[in-house]
Amino acid sequence: MSPLFQKIKNSIYNNIFSLFLFVFILNIFYTLLVSSLVPAHASFVSATCQWDCFWYKEIVSYNYSAVPRLYDTNRLAQADWSFFPLYPWVTQILTHFFHLSFESSGLIINLFLWPSVITLSYKDISKRIKSTNPILFSLFFLIYPFNIWYHSQYTESIYGFFLILLTIGSYNNNLLLSSLSSFFLSLSRPTGFITSCIIATLKAIQNIKKGLLSKSEILSDKNILCPLIIVTAGAGLALFILYLYHLTGDGLAFLHAERAWGKTGITSSFNVNYYRLHKGKIIFLIYFLMSLILLWKMRATKWRLNMLVTAGTLFLVCCSGLTSVERYIFSNPLVIEFLAFYAVQLGGKKRLFLFTLCAVLNMLAMGLWLHHSHILI
Secondary structure: OOHHHHHHHHHHHHOHHHHHHHHHHHHHHHHHHHHOOOOOOOOHHHHOOOOHHHHHHHHHHHOOOOOOOOOOOOOOOOOHHHOOOHHHHHHHHHHHHHOOOHHHHHHHHHHHHHHHHHHHHHHHHHHHOOOOOHHHHHHHHHHOOOOHHHHOOOOHHHHHHHHHHHHHHHHOOOHHHHHHHHHHHHHHOOHHHHHHHHHHHHHHHHHHHOOOOOOOOOOOHHHHHHHHHHHHHHHHHHHHHHHHHHHHOOOOHHHHHHHHHOOOOHHHHOOHHHHHHOOOOHHHHHHHHHHHHHHHHOOOHHHHHHHHHHHHHHHHHHHOOHHHHHHHHHOOHHHHHHHHHHHHHOOHHHHHHHHHHHHHHHHHHHHHHHOOOOOOO
16 A cells, blocks of 8 residues: 555544545545436436425425415325424525525535534444444445435435434533534434433433432533433424414424324324235335344444434334334434444455445435335335
């Protein structure tokens, strides 16, 4: 290896900013590569805008609506209240200042945050679990088959960014970082508040086991951190609730709106036979079973935070139907970092085979997504 490449390698291994630049550049090349899969009649920006993207586009363009859609034959009685505001608000700011389309602004945000999520995940793993090869770890994220949501106008990047920041902040007992992360996490997605509570509760249990609840320690940063995370996460959720109450008169409209999608609770939404007997739905049952296996693999004590956050998310997914299980579980950065960590630990031939398989499946998934074929999701 030449001295220049050795110097670059050492910099990536020892400097977190160098790792971010490395991942950012790799992601640019990856984006250029997958853009070649776009149909001839479309652009990468337009091809990635599907499903929820159109809801976010309307929020950015017209803000939230005060009433459900009463004359829309395709989305009758549906409303945009289920889509939390952080991503559309940030996109709206970028769109306004740089005079870009929503599709371009939303994609730029995610293409910048995705390398940040990867870099922060490596930092989280290195501090909380064990150091590993940063180049291979990052490469796994980039070729991971379920990362299509990070290259579309979706909330995965902004949610994952604040989730990993909250994990790092709570581990390091950083009050400011943890409180800001939990606040924005709750504003980014409905699961954000529950996830923040799980992380705070786990931190409190760890403090109790370490005997940090003595009179001399009761007001320490480690103990104040836990209720602070829950309070700030609740503040983020309350902000959206107050906004919806002012707009519609129903502060919980984001829950009620989901009835139009048939999401009415765990007893009616989690019907195994429905997913087993329908040809187009059985894939979600397979993803659900894969999620259970994943949770079992995460049972080791050192992965408890990843497991509990994943389990809590899976429960919430089951409460609203399994159609989002692939996105909410397998696109979660805490799940990807678990898989990436063990992928890097494999022997040479096994690792090469796994990375090759992931790259092929990733190209397949991105190709299907860009051609608006949803047989895998």
